[in-house]
Amino acid sequence: MYRLIPALVTVLLMTLTGCGSSPVSVEQSREVVLQYFGTDVGTAGPFFKGGKKELDILSAGDRQKAEALIDQGAAMFLIYPGRSAASAAAPARASHVVFVQKNAIVGDFNVPPPAAP
Numbered sequence: 001m002y003r004l005i006p007a008l009v010t011v012l013l014m015t016l017t018g019c020g021s022s023p024v025s026v027e028q029s030r031e032v033v034l035q036y037f038g039t040d041v042g043t044a045g046p047f048f049k050g051g052k053k054e055l056d057i058l059s060a061g062d063r064q065k066a067e068a069l070i071d072q073g074a075a076m077f078l079i080y081p082g083r084s085a086a087s088a089a090a091p092a093r094a095s096h097v098v099f100v101q102k103n104a105i106v107g108d109f110n111v112p113p114p115a116a117p
Contacts, residue, residue, distance in 0.1 A: 026046055028103060029046055029075050029100040029103075030046070030077070032100050032105065033077050033079070033100060033105070036098070036105050036108075037098075041079050041080060041082060042080035042081075042082075042092065043077050043078065043080070044077065044078040045075065045077035045078055046075035046076060046077055046100070047070075047075070047076040047078075048070065048075060048076070052067060052070060054078060054097070055067065055076075055097065057094060057097070057112075058097060058109055058111065058112075059112055062097075062109045065107065066097060066099065066109060069106060069107045070099070072101070073101060074099040074100060074101040074107065075099065075100050075101065076097060076099055077097070077098045077100065078094040078096075078097060079094060079095055079097070080092045080093070080094055080095065093114070095110070095111055096108060096109065096110060096111060097109045097111060
């Protein structure tokens with residue numbers, strides 16, 4: 001009987017922690033993004049509820065919609081355009097903010113160009 005207790009505790013912990021995790025892995029989500037855009041893009045993420053500061057690059061209206069998607073459990077990815085030799089010296093700037101949930105794209109927001117100085 002006492003030999004079964006550690007095994008039961010392990011199974012219980014695995015069950016409890018598994019219930020809180022997403023059924024879609026990070027790599028599966030990234031693959032959904034790459035299939036959506038093609039393979040010549042860079043990605044950063046996923047970002048979840050703690051990643052709302054990454055939304056600062058969106059317009060106010062898009063930011064509100066994007067925050068709602070995060071609150072509903074969607075994973076956020078920043079998308080960077082493919083880098084050509086001519087643009088290799090310029091710092092990379094995200095061109096899209098994409099949300100994935102349950103192996104599907106549920107949001108795609110264009111990042112507006114930076115304001116002129």
